[in-house]
Amino acid sequence: MQLTSDERAALDGRDGPAAALAMRVVSETARMMGAERLVSVESAHIDGCLYHGDSGTLFAERLVEGGGRTSVPATLNVGALDLLHAGRVKLDTRKAAMARRMMDAYVALGCQPTWTCAPYQAGHRPRTGAHVAWGESNAVAFCNSVLGARTERYGDFLDICAAIAARAPDYGLHRDANRHATLLVQCGGLDPRLLAEDALYPVLGAWLGRVAGGRVAAFAGLPRDTSEDRLKALGAAAASSGAIGLFHVVGVTPEAPDIATVFGGAPPAETITLTGAMLRESYDRLSTTSGAKLDAIAIGSPHLSLDEVRRLLTLLEGRRSRLPFYACTGRHTLSALEREGLLGALGDANITLVADTCVVVAPILPNIAGATLLTNSGKFAHYTRPNTGYDVVFGSLSDVAESAAAGRLVRDMSLWR
């Protein structure tokens, strides 16, 4: 692998021990992945600040001790604590202290305390074509697909090392040839009412994650005005059910003005025509139970945008939730809600706001054996059972509002049957 003299100097310790460690981790990853060189990056989004055990805290503190400092703008993904609402996370005292030390270490390294998995809605929007190093699977999918910036799916630790070294391995989705689609997914035959429904997009994403393997897919036939919130839901679901780092939507996303361009002039290696039956199966698979029991509701994975909160309040029509209801979001949305005077309405609706973290990465849900959670998030649907022990039921945002108001599970499945 070719390193520049500047990169070699960093490896040799010119910029201190943490910078050398960071460059070693980046170049070793490049070697593992068969990259021939490193690429300069303009920004980073860091997922490594979530506590999974003391090892991650000790690593971040090692970087701080070694004089580590980010050399490009870097935002932080969620931590394991809600720093704005004390007591919301029921982590034991020792783990909470280690999680806090970890979050503090990342801030000490120069990262911005954004604590959100939707940094792209919190002002971190690299330009189309820019090379960046982003972690967190949904953020990676959005960054590549919707912004058209270029990042591989970086794991914890490489993200902060790339932010310190300002370099990433030049492989995978950094390279033109790997960004073209090879799988065409035709959606033109789907019921227009389904295409107009928010809940279609996480269902579509979950389906893609299961079928795509390592391939890049392009969807054709989705509405030209498909919103960023819908693309965010699609990407998050695809990146949790599979290893999707990039997808295209013809006529919508920046690298897919038309089919010829997104396939790089080559014919699709495979074309799949989506049917209602395929989506029905994907919809059903997002639930782990068909029971009617319901104990809690959670939304906001990825973190809710202001628009998504507004839509929830509209659907609730002033009604109060009769179930524990958690809405997970970031500080960027919280301050917008405050500005717009909507925090009172959320309180009146009996909705618990969770900031800086979320219900599948931290112990927040009530401790009830055999409980069931309702969500409209494909990512929550995927991780709720393994991470919280709750069964999960997937529904639309309307189902969420109606169930909250009724205090029991209410799902309109007519679109899917």
Place this chain on the structure above:
Amino acid sequence: MIRARVILPGTASGRALKVAALSFWGGVDPDTGALTDPSIAHHGERIGGRMLFVAEPRGSSSSSAVMLELLRNGHAPAAIVLGRVDAILGLGIVVAREMGWPAIPLYELDQREMDRIEDGAEIGIDAEGQLSRLRT
């Protein structure tokens, strides 16, 4: 003879544990190494000391952190063989090495070759990635 591509070097042996698809985050308990996803084969078993074969590595970038934690607390597999090279698990191993904690080897093996490995068999792997069935 089956030969895997060496991604991170070493030698290892242990009982094969094969899973079709796995995300370490959400799929492996970082405190115990138990497989927590009810939808996968071997749910409830611990991966510690096993030769872990994962045909399709999936999902979250936090899997590096789970890998690192398992290496620090002694619940890591003896080696990992992936159907497709994935930087996320490798990173956890690279960082463990930097921290001075025990590291494990990582390999890549073609899907068809992986199908020839018998689940539960005692398997050894050498520094060149040569797999052998061990007599027990």
